[in-house]
Amino acid sequence: MDDEKTTNKNPANKKPAMISWRGDVTKLSSLRLKGFALAAPPMLWLLFLLTIPCISFIFIALAQRGEYGDVVWNFSAHNLKRLIGFGSFGWSIDYLKILGRSLLVALVTTVACVALAYPLTFHVATRPRKSRVFWLTLIIVPFWTNVVVRTYAWLLVLGPNLPPAKLAAWVGLIPAGTALYPSSMAVYLGMITTFLPFMALPLYASVERLNWDLLEAAKDLYASRWQVFRQAILPQTWPGLSVGIIVTFVPAMAMFVVTDILGGAKYMLIGNLIQQQFSQARDWPFGAALSVALMVMTLISLSVFRRRKINLDQNINLDQN
Amino acid sequence: MTGQIELGLMVAQAYKSYGNLQALKGVDLEVVKGEFYTLLGPSGCGKTTLLRIIAGLELPDSGRVFLGGREVTHLTAAKRQVNTVFQSYALFPHLNIFENVAFGLKARNFDPTQVGRKVGESLEMLSLSGLEKRYPHQLSGGQKQRVALARALVNEPEILLLDEPMSALDAHLRAQVQEDLRRLQRSLGTTFILVTHDQDEAMMISDRLAVMNNGVVVQTGTPRQVYSKPTNQFVAEFLGAANILPARRQGNQLFTNLGPLHVSETPYWEEGHLAIRPEHIVLEGEIPQGSVNCVRAQVREAIYRGQSLDLWLDPGPLRVRTNTRDRLGPGDQVSLFFPPDDLVALDNQPSRY
Numbered sequence: 001m002d003d004e005k006t007t008n009k010n011p012a013n014k015k016p017a018m019i020s021w022r023g024d025v026t027k028l029s030s031l032r033l034k035g036f037a038l039a040a041p042p043m044l045w046l047l048f049l050l051t052i053p054c055i056s057f058i059f060i061a062l063a064q065r066g067e068y069g070d071v072v073w074n075f076s077a078h079n080l081k082r083l084i085g086f087g088s089f090g091w092s093i094d095y096l097k098i099l100g101r102s103l104l105v106a107l108v109t110t111v112a113c114v115a116l117a118y119p120l121t122f123h124v125a126t127r128p129r130k131s132r133v134f135w136l137t138l139i140i141v142p143f144w145t146n147v148v149v150r151t152y153a154w155l156l157v158l159g160p161n162l163p164p165a166k167l168a169a170w171v172g173l174i175p176a177g178t179a180l181y182p183s184s185m186a187v188y189l190g191m192i193t194t195f196l197p198f199m200a201l202p203l204y205a206s207v208e209r210l211n212w213d214l215l216e217a218a219k220d221l222y223a224s225r226w227q228v229f230r231q232a233i234l235p236q237t238w239p240g241l242s243v244g245i246i247v248t249f250v251p252a253m254a255m256f257v258v259t260d261i262l263g264g265a266k267y268m269l270i271g272n273l274i275q276q277q278f279s280q281a282r283d284w285p286f287g288a289a290l291s292v293a294l295m296v297m298t299l300i301s302l303s304v305f306r307r308r309k310i311n312l313d314q315n316i317n318l319d320q321n
Numbered sequence: 322m323t324g325q326i327e328l329g330l331m332v333a334q335a336y337k338s339y340g341n342l343q344a345l346k347g348v349d350l351e352v353v354k355g356e357f358y359t360l361l362g363p364s365g366c367g368k369t370t371l372l373r374i375i376a377g378l379e380l381p382d383s384g385r386v387f388l389g390g391r392e393v394t395h396l397t398a399a400k401r402q403v404n405t406v407f408q409s410y411a412l413f414p415h416l417n418i419f420e421n422v423a424f425g426l427k428a429r430n431f432d433p434t435q436v437g438r439k440v441g442e443s444l445e446m447l448s449l450s451g452l453e454k455r456y457p458h459q460l461s462g463g464q465k466q467r468v469a470l471a472r473a474l475v476n477e478p479e480i481l482l483l484d485e486p487m488s489a490l491d492a493h494l495r496a497q498v499q500e501d502l503r504r505l506q507r508s509l510g511t512t513f514i515l516v517t518h519d520q521d522e523a524m525m526i527s528d529r530l531a532v533m534n535n536g537v538v539v540q541t542g543t544p545r546q547v548y549s550k551p552t553n554q555f556v557a558e559f560l561g562a563a564n565i566l567p568a569r570r571q572g573n574q575l576f577t578n579l580g581p582l583h584v585s586e587t588p589y590w591e592e593g594h595l596a597i598r599p600e601h602i603v604l605e606g607e608i609p610q611g612s613v614n615c616v617r618a619q620v621r622e623a624i625y626r627g628q629s630l631d632l633w634l635d636p637g638p639l640r641v642r643t644n645t646r647d648r649l650g651p652g653d654q655v656s657l658f659f660p661p662d663d664l665v666a667l668d669n670q671p672s673r674y
Contacts, residue, residue: 216378217411220398221425221472231424235415 054295061289069282079289095273095290102270103297105259106252109191113199113248114241116192120200121207136204139197151190151261155179158186158262182264190258195251199244206240246302253298270294328390329354329512330375330480335384337370344370345381346536352480352514353529354389357506359515361523362533363559368516369484371533375514376482377401389479404473405482408489410465412457418444418468419453425476443475446505463494470502474509483515487522499526520560524548532556549598553668557596564602564639565667566595575666579616579636582659588666599631599642601663605656614659620649 066072124135158180169176218232256271277287332350352358360368373379377398426436447467524544531541551557618634632641
């Protein structure tokens with residue numbers, strides 16, 4: 001061990017190796033023990049309740065559905081084949097379409113949330129300190145309400161013979177007397193209102209600490225509006241924005257409540273499909289296969305995203321002067 | 322102004338308020354092309370607001386701004402041939418030094434080969450060659466400041482604005498940078514406008530300066546004019562130390578509590594103040610017979626300052642700055658001579674500032 005070596009080199013120091021760490025002077029071994037003791041509970045929690053279940057899904061995905069919805073452990077790639085379209089009735093594109101649609105909905109939701117969160121957070125961050133609390137509360141209030149309840153609220157708002165539906169009927173978008181749901185628009189409305197706070201709060205943390213000198217410097221150096229955003233705002237808000245994108249995109253990929261209520265039967269996403277497999281269909285192996293597919297797709301999207309951000313987040317916030 | 326002198330900048334009757342705070346109360350400013358001009362004043366005097374209005378980062382409530390004879394009052398910063406060195410330097414942390422300096426040229430779509438050449442020249446001029454690939458956080462304070470200068474100067478502005486650029490540097494480096502900046506300005510011939518609260522810096526660096534207080538320009542002139550002939554008490558006391566003597570005028574005679582004094586320029590007022598710098602009062606061994614402006618005084622306190630010896634005298638309190646060879650201490654009797662040319666009658670409107 002390193003500490004023993006240094007002790008031996010210095011004969012004057014015969015005491016056990018003491019180290020200073022964040023204002024404490026302690027024995028290295030006892031510090032290590034403390035560290036393990038503190039880190040163990042969350043590590044065990046993640047191991048048993050996240051890592052092991054996720055890995056077990058890979059095995060379940062390779063198993064078969066028994067006649068009564070039980071899991072039969074004879075391994076084959078049957079479920080993977082089904083996933084890419086080779087079902088009992090020949091090849092169909094349905095499942096791939098659902099996967100593609102899920103990706104599209106998650107992407108559109110994320111992009112829309114980014115586009116809305118920037119003006120929103122700039123508005124809040126530039127208010128006087130006192131009224132900022134009020135605006136932040138308005139953003140946080142939806143968190144206090146269950147997502148199902150909030151989604152049902154949209155049913156009321158978009159219902160037939162109410163001003164929004166009447167306006168749409170008057171313009172000729174929908175027949176008179178019908179509701180604005182089920183529709184893509186209703187799904188996106190529901191998705192964006194659900195996820196906007198997830199985007200806005202981390203972004204706000206970055207926008208609030210914005211160094212406005214950099215914006216002025218960019219303007220002073222002839223930057224266009226886009227260049228001011230790209231060179232002065234985006235790099236500074238990247239830490240918050242990247243967190244917002246991840247906490248929006250990942251759950252949006254797996255969302256099923258909103259599409260279930262506002263999208264109708266035709267608007268199936270992978271989240272709905274997985275939910276069906278584990279409930280009505282009682283087909284755990286296929287549900288597991290879909291879950292693994294979702295996980296892989298999410299991981300691929302995130303790694304593509306991580307690669308794109310190179311050169312943006314390096315060196316940020318290191319400039320102390 | 323004679324016909325030969327070309328105005329680089331003119332500000333006419335600029336007003337600016339933030340809520341109840343009046344930052345500028347009718348500022349007029351004329352800066353000659355190619356001079357090093359300084360806006361000097363205590364914090365909160367409106368000097369930075371004025372600089373931001375010149376830069377185009379702030380719009381005056383009323384008043385007009387002219388650059389080289391062209392009105393630019395309502396033009397944004399991007400549309401003015403003016404560049405700024407910010408107090409915080411405001412270097413882009415995610416861009417390296419080359420990209421930082423190239424920013425203004427790239428934003429205006431300069432030809433890439435030209436960008437490379439101009440940035441190279443600019444970095445060389447400020448002895449930054451070799452640091453192109455570094456990032457701002459890898460540089461020292463002095464280097465960052467030079468990058469900020471290079472980033473502004475590479476655009477060849479008509480006017481370079483400097484917002485307290487020396488405030489983040491330590492005293493030793495600051496003196497060096499002040500000299501470098503002055504030399505740089507002389508060799509480029511570009512108009513520089515510097516904002517500072519440091520009167521020594523303003524003195525040594527500028528061709529002319531404007532002393533500001535409470536949103537008004539109190540006095541303008543060369544450092545020598547402003548220092549030796551302050552027009553009012555604020556300027557006299559802000560630019561170094563000054564003895565302020567209440568005085569009454571009877572005809573051409575001025576009476577103070579030190580006795581009658583002669584002044585080379587007789588003031589218009591009946592009652593007012595005279596100012597004299599501590600180092601302008603002459604210490605003499607003997608008062609010549611029948612001489613004017615001579616006073617006997619006693620040393621109350623002597624402060625050794627290395628380069629000078631400061632004496633507080635009675636009657637007074639009167640401050641005299643002398644050289645350290647004089648070995649004077651409390652209780653010593655001295656004779657003082659007040660040169661009439663150095664006794665300045667102050668403007669009699671202290672309440673205005």
